[in-house]
Amino acid sequence: xxxxxxxxxxxxxxxxxxxxxxxxxxxxxxxxxxxxxxxxxxxxxxxxxxxxxxxxxxxxxxxxxxxxxxxxxxxxxxxxxxxxxxxxxxxxxxxxxxxxxxxxxxxxxxxxxxxxxxxxxxxxxxxxxxxxxxxxxxxxxxxxxxxxxxxxxxxxxxxxxxxxxxxxxxxxxxxxxxxxxxxxxxxxxxxxxxxxxxxxxxxxxxxxxxxxxxxxxxxxxxxxxxxxxxxxxxxxxxxxxxxxxxxxxxxxxxxxxxx
Amino acid sequence: xxxxxxxxxxxxxxxxxxxxxxxxxxxxxxxxxxxxxxxxxxxxxxxxxxxxxxxxxxxxxxxxxxxxxxxxxxxxxxxxxxxxxxxxxxxxxxxxxxxxxxxxxxxxxxxxxxxxxxxxxxxxxxxxxxxxxxxxxxxxxxxxxxxxxxxxxxxxxxxxxxxxxxxxxxxxxxxxxxxxxxxxxxxxxxxxxxxxxxxxxxxxxxxxxxxxxxxxxxxxxxxxxxxxxxxxxxxxxxxxxxxxxxxxxxxxxxxxxxx
Numbered sequence: 001x002x003x004x005x006x007x008x009x010x011x012x013x014x015x016x017x018x019x020x021x022x023x024x025x026x027x028x029x030x031x032x033x034x035x036x037x038x039x040x041x042x043x044x045x046x047x048x049x050x051x052x053x054x055x056x057x058x059x060x061x062x063x064x065x066x067x068x069x070x071x072x073x074x075x076x077x078x079x080x081x082x083x084x085x086x087x088x089x090x091x092x093x094x095x096x097x098x099x100x101x102x103x104x105x106x107x108x109x110x111x112x113x114x115x116x117x118x119x120x121x122x123x124x125x126x127x128x129x130x131x132x133x134x135x136x137x138x139x140x141x142x143x144x145x146x147x148x149x150x151x152x153x154x155x156x157x158x159x160x161x162x163x164x165x166x167x168x169x170x171x172x173x174x175x176x177x178x179x180x181x182x183x184x185x186x187x188x189x190x191x192x193x194x195x196x197x198x199x200x201x202x203x204x205x206x207x208x209x210x211x212x213x214x215x216x217x218x219x220x221x222x223x224x225x226x227x228x229x230x231x232x233x234x235x236x237x238x239x240x241x242x243x244x245x246x247x248x249x250x251x252x253x254x255x256x257x258x259x
Numbered sequence: 260x261x262x263x264x265x266x267x268x269x270x271x272x273x274x275x276x277x278x279x280x281x282x283x284x285x286x287x288x289x290x291x292x293x294x295x296x297x298x299x300x301x302x303x304x305x306x307x308x309x310x311x312x313x314x315x316x317x318x319x320x321x322x323x324x325x326x327x328x329x330x331x332x333x334x335x336x337x338x339x340x341x342x343x344x345x346x347x348x349x350x351x352x353x354x355x356x357x358x359x360x361x362x363x364x365x366x367x368x369x370x371x372x373x374x375x376x377x378x379x380x381x382x383x384x385x386x387x388x389x390x391x392x393x394x395x396x397x398x399x400x401x402x403x404x405x406x407x408x409x410x411x412x413x414x415x416x417x418x419x420x421x422x423x424x425x426x427x428x429x430x431x432x433x434x435x436x437x438x439x440x441x442x443x444x445x446x447x448x449x450x451x452x453x454x455x456x457x458x459x460x461x462x463x464x465x466x467x468x469x470x471x472x473x474x475x476x477x478x479x480x481x482x483x484x485x486x487x488x489x490x491x492x493x494x495x496x497x498x499x500x501x502x503x504x505x506x507x508x509x510x511x512x513x514x515x516x517x518x
Contacts, residue, residue: 208481208489227495229495231492231493231494231505232491232492233491234481236486236489243488243490245490252507253504256504
């Protein structure tokens with residue numbers, strides 16, 4: 001992990017994020033960003049010198065550059081609660097090499113949707129599974145590197161956009177203690193079985209009127225999770241219209257489980 | 260409306276409910292309870308002399324005496340947020356005369372469930388519709404009386420146990436500005452159509468693993484509500500196991516919409 005740039009975020013807008021430190025890094029070929037709360041904010045923790053719990057902020061597959069404003073806003077919010085947050089570019093996103101199988105599946109998906117044809121399991125599998133297969137080990141490598149940094153400790157939360165990545169990571173990575181999942185992408189059949197192996201507390205966000213999303217698959221996946229403690233928070237507003245109060249509830253979920 | 264008793268609630272446990280005034284009343288033959296915040300708590304409102312917004316707290320059909328501890332706890336919580344709350348005994352509950360059709364339907368329901376037979380639409384209609392038909396006008400009469408009291412004003416929220424009562428009241432009573440509904444009872448088919456006429460902000464609580472509840476009917480009803488702003492908050496823990504954080508989220512919903 002090599003840091004490539006460093007800045008204090010502008011503090012003029014929000015009182016609570018005084019001096020959040022934003023550092024870009026590379027992890028091998030993968031670009032990423034780490035946000036750490038300033039000592040003043042970190043004093044919200046039990047002790048100012050205690051390491052900050054970490055939230056892995058998995059982006060939607062649109063590239064970090066495009067989603068930076070949303071990610072940085074969530075990182076500031078988390079920093080005000082005393083959390084460090086980190087994100088890495090997903091495989092095939094941003095400037096990273098495309099995933100040919102997924103690119104083909106995306107073309108097939110668009111063609112099917114434009115023709116009003118059903119989106120087959122084959123298309124969904126080809127779109128999502130290669131991404132999950134590649135992304136999950138990368139997040140684990142990032143976790144190794146992040147937890148070795150001074151000032152960052154457990155417990156670790158995951159908050160993410162492609163729900164199948166979060167599902168598998170929560171199932172296989174014991175260092176993840178709690179997860180906020182966004183049910184807004186297609187779900188391969190295989191994920192319903194993997195979901196049964198997830199036992200950590202979950203907070204699942206669903207946009208009820210998200211026309212590009214399979215709502216029933218989202219409800220089935222929520223049902224499949226093996227966690228004894230899981231919340232489904234469904235709202236109106238379309239795919240990108242998650243209301244502010246839902247973001248606040250997700251933040252409170254992490255405070256309950258990571259502090 | 261006649262007040263029949265009055266007490267200040269014990270303040271030793273909770274700092275914020277200093278001196279909540281609890282008054283029992285009768286409205287014709289119907290017993291009820293009104294809780295009003297003390298001036299100190301009411302100062303959380305814009306002005307200490309402004310009337311408190313009101314939350315109608317509809318009980319589950321178990322009788323006020325049986326559910327008093329839960330209702331009083333919610334009333335104290337609401338008082339700390341600056342709300343007055345009021346409840347009345349449902350038709351057929353507590354010491355009120357039974358509803359013969361509903362009693363028969365309850366016996367039929369138990370017989371069907373014990374025999375592992377499907378619960379028919381006829382049973383559900385006979386169980387719920389007479390209760391809704393009788394309860395909704397009673398809540399409206401209670402609202403007339405409550406809003407004529409000094410210190411109590413709008414906007415009015417509704418928080419309730421039998422979701423069909425809340426659905427019809429929200430559809431027909433324009434003074435209700437926002438509602439928290441608990442999706443934990445059978446839903447007559449007719450209510451799905453009535454739900455389309457509900458347009459106020461809704462916060463719907465669902466216990467996902469509530470075995471005595473028809474989860475699909477709850478999801479269908481949530482989908483049917485005409486409200487542009489609606490949240491489904493689903494959790495584990497069984498019918499009576501609504502987690503504390505879900506209660507807190509419902510309280511925040513009322514703060515957003517009634518203050």
